[in-house]
Amino acid sequence: MKYVSEFRDPVTARKLAAEIAALLENIDKPDNRPLRFMEVCGGHTHAIFRYGVADLLPDGIEFIHGPGCPVCVLPMARVDDCVALARMPGVILATFGDAMRVPGSRKSLLQARAEGGDVRLIYSPMDALQLARANPDKEVVFFALGFETTMPSTALTVLQAESEGIKNFSVFCNHITIIATIKAILDSPDMTLDGFIGPGHVSMVIGDAPYEFIAEQYSRPMVIAGFEPLDVLQSVWMLLRQLAEGRCEIENQYQRVVRDGGNPPALEAIGRVFELREFFEWRGLGSIDHSGVRLTKAFAQYDAEKRFSLNAPRVADPKSCQCGEVLKGVIKPSQCKLFGKQCTPEAPMGALMVSTEGACAAYYQYGRHRGDVKPVELHQVVGQ
């Protein structure tokens, strides 16, 4: 398939893997441990597991699966608010698909729907606005979540609602920002990362400049990467080349999508509609300053938090959860005490088991905890 299979080509992959292994020979490993590269984005985590990217890398490199799954890091109280909204008479709650299964303190949106809540699965915030147009006698609330990737479409939808004078539409805003979160991870005392694979779609919106502090203040290299397996592999190669040459920069592997300066019209829409919150609560990481946004006063009429009385009490992560340590790369998912026992994709306790893009769920689903997988050639049997 054009524009997809080129980025999954096994011949190129093997060449890159060989070059990665050669480069690694010339790099001093800190404390004689493997180099640890964090892929910030859940999309990368998914690609790494789905295509078995790690199988192609030498032992001296480890992926640390970062906090970039917006569904996973959503605190339970916010899901509880959503469930409450869905159960209010006259309210239609519109949500992206993978947010349906996220457990709140008592139930998920899937369960709320089964119990009679009006929950609609949509693919774009504009679909939610269409629901509002089609159901003028109902209140339509869009469950907005995601990093800077999905912020522009929410912002543009709010602007569209304003220009059409649509009154029965509002946004329950759970958008979060990546920069404050990366900073929080870098500031953590047990941080042992050697570099970052930067989020491709966030960078498409915000550009590469906001990451410069990572290289300048924390002396860690970052390569902004695409989401196909060759993108990830090439980004690892670019990180190693920086380390081998003693450089520490923000580089862009995803040039076919990410432009310098990002996407100005998208940034302008975000700037018009959203403002930073003082802090936002993250499942697994706790409260992080300036890590979330809300609608500005000018758009208060579209803010579901102002329109409805939402006050679900804060729910602490279970004490035994080690999501924070997994996120920072201190332990692997399978080293968590709860992994695969009390915490499974069927009944997730921790943030990272919640969505398929969460590190623990991916680890579990793709069977990394079940020991080594030994590939067997098929051609002898098939003979074609």
Next chain:
Amino acid sequence: MSTKSTRSISPTRQSGTVTLAHGSGGRAMQKLIRDLFLSRLDHPQLHALEDQARLEMAPLMAMGDRLAFTTDSYVVDPLVFPGGDIGKLAVCGTVNDLAVGGARPVYLSCGFIMEEGLDLALLEQVVDSLAHTAEEAGVAVVTGDTKVVPRGAADKLFINTAGIGVIPQAVVPASHRATTDDVVIVSGPIGDHGAAITAAREDLGLHSSIQSDCQPLNALVEAMLAASPNIRCMRDATRGGVATVLNEIAGASAVSIQLDESRLPVADAVQGLCELLGLDPLYLACEGRLVAIVAAEDCDAVLAAMHSQAAGVGASVIGKVHGGQAGRVSMKTTFGGERIVDTLVGEQLPRIC
């Protein structure tokens, strides 16, 4: 069908909608059954209008030594989709469930649960399609039932079909019979039905060329069994797709199965939809594809037999059975890595980014 009627009615075109009167047992119901159903499902057993079909055993006993008996309910939305409709599906699903057990499907029952307000023209289209597919598959609808429920108590139309088939002597495909070195065959491109249904849902606003793979597989299975009566097991890859069926086989046979992603037949349009929505074609439902586990020495003969049938033109080997960890299904990725192909926790949900 429990009303009095006479034979040989020609199909009439209906207008209007189904009302509660059509389920009342009175004249409206008799007319609906006679004009809409009996005119299309033309079998002496139906026209006898007794409370049950009475089936002679001698012809069945001449076909084999065991009966296969199955039932399935069909609740697809939308009722009509590219490549099929609920009527066609209701025949194919049950026929295929019989066929993959090695049985020759013979008789079907069908029960229609209709929501008040269902468009009669649409109902006709569905019954036409059901009758046509039954004829194509060589099965007879010999008993049936209709019910009408108030608006909101069902979603437009649900159909249940049960099927009876005969298993010839010495044919014993079963999920627990897969063994080391067997090969895994799929009868054609995977995920077409699931992708067609997803793309056809109005809320997605997509225009695609994807057609459901919905089709009867009994002729294909018969050709396969003629090539090798020793086929270890066959399953039709419906809900949960090929991945789920293989997990069930690997578990039942206490073997591991390894797939080769580069050999998985997936249509470009289906792959494209999956890329767009973050879905995996291995878990998409098929309604006219089967997975067969075959001894390596029988592989060429079975494949050749499959390729000679319309429903098996695209058949190919996609993997191999190993000893090793019982119940494990894995896949060598085109990229050169490997991943586990596990059973899904719930339904596949599109990813947000």
